[in-house]
Amino acid sequence: MDNKRISSLGIAAALTLSSATAKHIEIILLTGQSNSLGTTANKKDTDPSKPPLDPSDKHIAFFWSNRSTAAADGPAAIIGDSAGKITTLQQQQGQGRNTTFWGPEINFGRKLYASGKRDFLIIKASRGGGGNGHWVKGQQMYQHILKTTNTATEALKQSGHTFTFTTLLYLQGESDNNKEAQIAGQRFSELLANLRKDLPEATNMQAIIGGIAPVGKKHDTVREQQKQLAESRSDIQYFSNLDLQKQLYDRLHFDKAAKLEIGHRYFQAYSKK
Template identity: 30%
Template structure:
């Protein structure tokens, strides 16, 4: 006997960035392959301001892909791609199959999503068509799990001060009008994720530290009666626990195709989709961790530094495709339960101090976990706590190192302190089989680190530029296959225990 499953449908709508007008800046074939969704069902009926539904709309359920529709001769790819991949990768909805119904428009203000607007009617019709094609023998129930909404750049006139109220009206109307096609209780409960709409004339900028390209955050918002859609929608999301919010303005815009500074690139669309997925999972009560937001200009001690606008607490802190590519600022004392780095678009994630001697990152028992070919730099004082595991793939590196000028005091290099009470297990995770996993401690000041390090497998711990100081790093156990490189540094007597590894003086 086989039992029918539930089908959870997420609705995706909005204007050109929801449509995915990537024009001359699509995601690379390599990136598309890396992020390709495999299981999520997809139905799209995208439409234009005048010509109606674009050619190539779905006639049956298909795989999420960036091939249709064609927009001004270019492929479109919106948030659905990164959204579907991220849900699949994390397995947050194993108890059901997941689908995306997308009906997005190539422009226009939010009046089109009112009850009799073109966009509203097109979305409802797309849902009707999609649900008519659902295999009833396979699915016992259809549930509309929530709304993904990315719209607002073109709001003008009354559409600006009424943007929040019109969005709530949209949820009410969908919860009523979609009842014939499935369970709308999530929509009635205002389960939705609001995407931060882009601002006009935004300009990309390159980070001098990493070379990563960001959206720069600056641009123009339309203001009416002293209000902007951007501020009203952000305040709305903050006022209701049922609503999620996805920052976007840190992400790069098109480099070819138009000069408006408002459309995101294909790679950025993958990031936007991943952010939607993390917020949708959080609203569904899944353990999505605390995801680093795109607000890279605020320190990690600010709630705005995190996707859910709350301090991490006991949640694992995640830097992945959803996160900002700029260095994250440690100002004062910042407590993180643990750090996970899994961003395919960025090789090295940096957490750096603000240049004050009191800046300190407290890393808890969540430890550190890196994806293959990813690196982590902690350029600040670090305090370790609890029993923690560091999983570092072969070829990847965790570095604790000084903040170089001009960040140091008086233009000088500010050495870092490594302190705390912890038992750290360092192991080599999946990666290049022939390469070691590296931990590098560079210019670390003498400090009291109580506890132990256990190096297992192909792990190499190296001390660098210690200046002949005697360091108290706690007990270091070097197991078979592991390497400890002292490079002339002096450790407290009896602190190194060699259990079949290699210790280089």
């Protein structure tokens, strides 16, 4: 493999390439707010900044660009990315009390690899805080997803690979205001439809929504909206995380064990597609 190909792919082993032969890559996209980002500020966790070690991480292709937790509903600056290169599965740059960020992508990727899946890429484009209005077409997170995915797919194309977006993983809703909560289902339906049109090779992309867990009527509305949408569609799945409510270390963010479990639940849902 020549130096140009290695540069454009990051670490070649990530795509299990033993030669310069072009591959067809399956792309899984993760987006959402802080629990998608995966906070690490829980002082009760043992070494929260890092997920447990797993040798498969070096074989799992990963590309990310994450936005700030500090701005809540305002403009959120990019706090870390993979420098425009496809690399391997890992924790990402932190901010404030969070020394790093890592979320459900970790255990999802590991479970997928352990199942025998190869030649897949996880793209993560998440932000801290913010209601679902940020994911409306033309708004910050929607545009951020397009920019992030276009950079990643350009690296694939330059290396001769083809690709298909197969799955959207979504974990969002804790910061929805009352109005946003009441249309959470509609907003996600529009997000999926728009991404299918605007992302290359994403016409048949399926979606999996991970449920939020905070207490409150507004959060109940978000959960019900997302659940009802999934029940009405064959191309969207929803799973509840209410049983992990006691593992919200600050009543909002999941602890280390819960993040790993949610990654596993995404994999279980993915396996049912």
